Amino acid sequence: MTITEKLSSGITIVELCGTIDASTAPELQRHQAISDPTRTIVIDLARLDFLDSSGLGAIIGAAHRKEESGANMLLSCMNQKVRRVFDITGTVRLFHIFDETAAAIDYATTLRKSQ
Template sequence: MAPVRNYHIDTSFSSLPVAVLFLNGRLDASNCSEVHRVFSELLRQSTSIVIDCTELEFLDSSGLGAIVSCLRKAIEAGGDLRLSGLSNNVALLFELTKAQRLFSIYNDSTAAVASFNPLKPE
């Protein structure tokens, strides 16, 4: 019997040169390496990246570490990483570990993507 995958990763690009990485299901020690791999591929295409956590049901300390590592990689590449759509449970982990201080966090990926636009509407 094949192992059951408890996560799904998808990506898209917006009209701005911003990549969006969608996390679904669980992010834990069992799949952090896949997130690192996909993030590194995205970083070659865009240094402005949003991780959309709207469908992320579970995040443990390994998953949090993976997201912080992604932020570090983005900054080292001269870019930035924004988060969006944190559920109450995921947001609580960020608050308890004070990791929310490291990130710009938005309610949805549309707002997070728009935050990369240096031109503000008048």
């Protein structure tokens, strides 16, 4: 798994690449932008090939903590394999999911303005 961070219109975009399972999930949890509860981020999943429940748990945990402190985590470009994991576990309802990263960034900026 590789994590790449980008900044666009003042919003952090975290791009996840490769696979996330029990062996890589701790790394995801430790990542600065993801673990920072006050930072609104967009997670770009376009290049994520595989996600299991350990990875899902890490994402949900981070989203919970962001939500508690008024920040958001938006997801974009989920492929079919990854979407299936969210779908089966019923955790789709937790997230705002976009099919394009740019749209997610736009939404994140409007969220920030309204706060």
